[in-house]
Amino acid sequence: MSDAASLLIVEDEPKIARLMADYLTTHGFEVTTLGHGDEVMPWLAQHSPALVLLDIMLPGKDGLTLSREIRQKWPTIAIIMVTAKVEEVDRLLGLELGADDYICKPFSPREVVARVKAVLRRSQAAADAPAVVQNAPVVLNEDGWQALAHGQDLGLTAVEFQLLRVMMQAPGRIFSREQLMDHMYRDNRIVSERTVDSHIKKLRKKIHEALPELEIIRSVYGVGYKYQPEG
Structure with a gap:
């Protein structure tokens, strides 16, 4: 995994988005943030992040819809879903949405970094085989x-x-x-x-x-x- 891996954070709560972005940036990642679901697919058409941190509850397209669309169009982009809904966890664990991992709110920034690194390590292991x-x-x-x-x-x-x-x-x-x-x-x-x-x-x-x-x-x-x- 490259320390300069590009990440996209999709989160409509500015404080949470900034917290994640700042912490991931200090750990060597290149981070972009978006706050509206309708911005995601056009942005991905122009960029190639290694991983998307995707909140479920978003204005415009919700995270569930976006996860399915991203997986269909760009299957190699890793996806970590972020949810405040405990009842969504079983669906996320079952990969009903095509996600690679999930994080529940509230979370610590350290947990976010650990999950991102773990998912990217798995992706890199497949690429290095x-x-x-x-x-x-x-x-x-x-x-x-x-x-x-x-x-x-x-x-x-x-x-x-x-x-x-x-x-x-x-x-x-x-x-x-x-x-x-x-x-x-x-x-x-x-x-x-x-x-x-x-x-x-x-x-x-x-x-x-x-x-x-x-x-x-x-x-x-x-x-x-x-x-x-x-x-």
């Missing part, structure tokens, strides 16, 4: 952070990409949920096993849309999951 892992019928292009099926980009999130990469490197091996969590979250946070199940569900859905005739990620009851490209 071998350029292409081929294991038909899916091709994993790690330089472009893409999973391709018949040339079609599956549009995976960072965590989905990481999960697929881990399983593809050992076809047929059964990974427990705990093992997969270790690969997903290297900062040793505590998450529930259903979080893994939710990631896998989304990943399988995306693969099925491109390869409806195959089931290449399989559940092993009571144990975990495996990647098995052949029957």
Whole structure:
């Protein structure tokens, strides 16, 4: 991860935006702030940040809508959702929105920096891995952070990409949920096993849309999951 990584903060409360921006800037990041949801997509069309810190409650387009739109158009941009709504946490953990992580208000600036660095480390680890892992019928292009099926980009999130990469490197091996969590979250946070199940569900859905005739990620009851490209 480069200390000069570019970040976008989307937050309509000026004091919170300035607090995050100042703290991240002192840690070597290049930071831009926006306060209105409608400004985000036009700005991203002209810039390429490594990560977006995205508040859920925004004027104009809300953070939930923006997260989905960003993920569809720029799948390699990391997204950390910021929420004051405790009831949103389960959706965020399940990556229903395509986000890579979440932060709950109120938070400490130190926590924001730690989360940003952790997400960018995972992104950099994927970029530094071998350029292409081929294991038909899916091709994993790690330089472009893409999973391709018949040339079609599956549009995976960072965590989905990481999960697929881990399983593809050992076809047929059964990974427990705990093992997969270790690969997903290297900062040793505590998450529930259903979080893994939710990631896998989304990943399988995306693969099925491109390869409806195959089931290449399989559940092993009571144990975990495996990647098995052949029957």
